[in-house]
Amino acid sequence: MFNQLGLIGCGLMGGSFALALKKAGLVRRVVGYSKSPSTVEKARRLGVIDVAAESALLAVSGSDIVLIAVPVAATEGTFRAIRHLVDPGVLFMDVGSTKRDVVDAARRVLKERLPSFVPAHPIAGREVAGVEHSDPQLYQGRKVILTPLQQTDPVLVQKATDVWAAIGCQVLKMTPENHDAAFAAVSHLPHLIAFAYLNAMNGQPAGKEFLQLAGPGFRDFSRIAASDPNVWRDILLSNREEVLRQSEAFRAALDAMERSMRDWNGESLEQQIQSASSSRSQWSLNAPPAKPSASR
Amino acid sequence: MFNQLGLIGCGLMGGSFALALKKAGLVRRVVGYSKSPSTVEKARRLGVIDVAAESALLAVSGSDIVLIAVPVAATEGTFRAIRHLVDPGVLFMDVGSTKRDVVDAARRVLKERLPSFVPAHPIAGREVAGVEHSDPQLYQGRKVILTPLQQTDPVLVQKATDVWAAIGCQVLKMTPENHDAAFAAVSHLPHLIAFAYLNAMNGQPAGKEFLQLAGPGFRDFSRIAASDPNVWRDILLSNREEVLRQSEAFRAALDAMERSMRDWNGESLEQQIQSASSSRSQWSLNAPPAKPSASR
Numbered sequence: 114m115f116n117q118l119g120l121i122g123c124g125l126m127g128g129s130f131a132l133a134l135k136k137a138g139l140v141r142r143v144v145g146y147s148k149s150p151s152t153v154e155k156a157r158r159l160g161v162i163d164v165a166a167e168s169a170l171l172a173v174s175g176s177d178i179v180l181i182a183v184p185v186a187a188t189e190g191t192f193r194a195i196r197h198l199v200d201p202g203v204l205f206m207d208v209g210s211t212k213r214d215v216v217d218a219a220r221r222v223l224k225e226r227l228p229s230f231v232p233a234h235p236i237a238g239r240e241v242a243g244v245e246h247s248d249p250q251l252y253q254g255r256k257v258i259l260t261p262l263q264q265t266d267p268v269l270v271q272k273a274t275d276v277w278a279a280i281g282c283q284v285l286k287m288t289p290e291n292h293d294a295a296f297a298a299v300s301h302l303p304h305l306i307a308f309a310y311l312n313a314m315n316g317q318p319a320g321k322e323f324l325q326l327a328g329p330g331f332r333d334f335s336r337i338a339a340s341d342p343n344v345w346r347d348i349l350l351s352n353r354e355e356v357l358r359q360s361e362a363f364r365a366a367l368d369a370m371e372r373s374m375r376d377w378n379g380e381s382l383e384q385q386i387q388s389a390s391s392s393r394s395q396w397s398l399n400a401p402p403a404k405p406s407a408s409r
Numbered sequence: 410m411f412n413q414l415g416l417i418g419c420g421l422m423g424g425s426f427a428l429a430l431k432k433a434g435l436v437r438r439v440v441g442y443s444k445s446p447s448t449v450e451k452a453r454r455l456g457v458i459d460v461a462a463e464s465a466l467l468a469v470s471g472s473d474i475v476l477i478a479v480p481v482a483a484t485e486g487t488f489r490a491i492r493h494l495v496d497p498g499v500l501f502m503d504v505g506s507t508k509r510d511v512v513d514a515a516r517r518v519l520k521e522r523l524p525s526f527v528p529a530h531p532i533a534g535r536e537v538a539g540v541e542h543s544d545p546q547l548y549q550g551r552k553v554i555l556t557p558l559q560q561t562d563p564v565l566v567q568k569a570t571d572v573w574a575a576i577g578c579q580v581l582k583m584t585p586e587n588h589d590a591a592f593a594a595v596s597h598l599p600h601l602i603a604f605a606y607l608n609a610m611n612g613q614p615a616g617k618e619f620l621q622l623a624g625p626g627f628r629d630f631s632r633i634a635a636s637d638p639n640v641w642r643d644i645l646l647s648n649r650e651e652v653l654r655q656s657e658a659f660r661a662a663l664d665a666m667e668r669s670m671r672d673w674n675g676e677s678l679e680q681q682i683q684s685a686s687s688s689r690s691q692w693s694l695n696a697p698p699a700k701p702s703a704s705r
Contacts, residue, residue: 236622236624236625237624237625238624238625238626240690255624256622256624258622285622294615294619295615295618295619295622296622298610298613298615298616298619299610299619299620299622299623299624299627300623300624300626300627302606303606303626303627303630303631304626305663305666305667306602306606306630306663307630307685307689308666308681308682308685308686309659309662309663309665309666309681309685310598310599310602310659310662310685311684311685311686311688311689312662312665312666312681312684312685313655313658313659313661313662314594314595314688315684315685315688316658316661316662317594317658319590319591319594320594322591323590323591323594323595324595324688324692326532326552326554326581326591326592326595327595327596327692327694328532328533328534328551328552328595328596328694329532329533329534329694330534330596330599330600330632330633331595331596331599332694333629333630333632333633334599334602334603334629334630334632334633335599335689335692336626336629336630336689337626337629337630338685338686338689339686339689339690340682340686341686342679342682342683342686343679345682346675346678346679346682349666349670349678349682350670350673350675350678353670353671356670357667357670357671359609360663360667362609362612362613363605363606363609364660364663365609365612366605366606366608366609366612367601367602367605367656367660369605369608370601370604370605370608370645371601371653371656374645374646374649374652374653375649375653377646379642379646382642382645382646383638383639383642385604385608386604386636386638386641386642386645387638388607388608388611389603389604389605389606389607389608389611389634390604390607390634390635390636390637390638392607392610392611392620393603393607393631393632393634393635394635396620396623396631398623398624398625398628
């Protein structure tokens with residue numbers, strides 16, 4: 114049980130975390146800060162936060178748990194704003210989709226206060242942004258990845274594990290490097306592809322008409338293309354190397370399929386589809402991790 | 410009201426059509442044929458068909474409506490098998506995802522009997538195949554595209570329109586060429602991309618571990634990669650030129666985004682994401698077609 118959650122960034126992710134903690138009875142009050150005064154006021158009106166803070170530092174003051182839920186590129190600035198109150202024993206977390214850049218920023222800014230920061234990435238989200246879409250169930254049944262460093266206080270890592278588990282998450286631990294490589298593959302590249310695909314449609318004279326004929330396959334395939342441009346610009350830039358590496362592997366696989374098409378090589382084409390189809394059929398969202406060591 | 414549906418191909422698409430017609434009280438009995446005797450027996454046991462026919466021709470005999478629901482590449486062979494019973498006034502339709510090749514095959518084989526054939530493409534499907542997944546609701550709320558030719562009997566086009574509308578479809582008419590260009594863009598390319606993406610994951614040493622971390626974004630983006638390899642080999646080959654053309658446009662859009670990433674050009678990258686995101690946000694599955702002339 115925490116006394117006070119300091120929420121920095123009152124968007125979908127932060128707002129949902131606050132609501133989930135409240136619903137689970139894990140926090141007495143929530144003090145929220147947002148860059149935009151109207152957002153923080155909306156968050157208060159909606160009951161997502163109890164008290165509006167006038168600065169990030171004031172949201173941290175008196176809190177025993179702090180969630181930094183700002184776009185990845187704003188994380189370093191947030192660290193700077195709050196570093197004087199990053200005290201031992203207080204649990205600081207973020208929710209960023211990339212972890213190496215966040216960890217680098219934490220090292221640079223927090224220095225000897227680094228042990229208080231437990232980098233976190235909950236694998237959840239929606240294609241709508243904004244505190245008004247906050248949902249106490251957003252994290253229910255999802256995975257959350259923690260990427261603690263050698264210096265991170267193990268007591269806080271345990272606290273972080275417990276709080277995410279208490280709101281329904283499966284908690285996994287990885288290095289920031291492995292995290293970024295994995296999410297370039299399973300999240301960032303699919304987003305890049307979906308954006309590029311939509312742009313290819315938009316760039317054609319008949320593209321609009323085409324889209325009117327699209328069915329449920331298109332709907333699901335392209336859903337992530339509706340994601341927040343601000344957030345995704347930051348993610349694609351901050352995990353650039355890994356994303357480009359994954360894109361290269363994807364292009365090679367696409368080349369191979371198109372070669373089979375050009376050669377009228379139905380057998381090879383079918384084999385490639387078969388391989389994709391059977392691995393996707395075997396996948397499921399809630400499959401337990403293969404290596405027990407990776408789970409909490 | 411039809412007296413007898415002759416169903417050639419007892420898979421998901423054909424079985425669902427049979428069930429939908431029965432449920433709507435549009436047909437007295439269904440005679441079904443499948444290349445595999447065990448499939449046709451299963452269809453009979455499940456009540457999808459009433460009578461098992463020993464050949465495609467026998468399924469046509471005595472039917473006043475015939476649905477050819479076989480993989481696209483098997484369509485021409487089916488036309489050959491049944492052409493002697495393709496009589497005027499009997500409604501023949503297919504459900505193929507490509508239309509130029511089907512229409513070409515119909516011209517070649519049916520010749521003066523061509524007017525009886527109304528090419529059809531219902532925009533529906535699932536990632537599971539087989540008659541056991543037949544669902545009378547599969548077509549409910551979906552679009553179906555008819556691509557009649559100049560020679561097609563207008564009375565049969567109207568009958569086709571009525572029967573699809575009666576089982577809940579929105580009926581649109583297009584030329585086979587426009588159909589294939591549009592579906593290369595909104596369906597075939599997304600499938601090709603999803604297959605290639607999964608193959609890129611499978612080709613990496615850490616691919617399996619990566620996939621265990623994947624979340625709801627991956628789930629939806631890659632759902633169509635689980636599609637039937639047989640069906641999709643045929644589609645990608647038979648609509649090869651249009652699919653390759655669409656893939657080229659996609660690659661150009663992907664190049665543009667990666668260029669912005671390499672150049673650290675956040676502004677340009679965000680613009681590209683914004684354009685994709687806003688067009689996808691505006692899209693909805695059941696938006697009415699823009700041109701009233703395209704609707705029935």
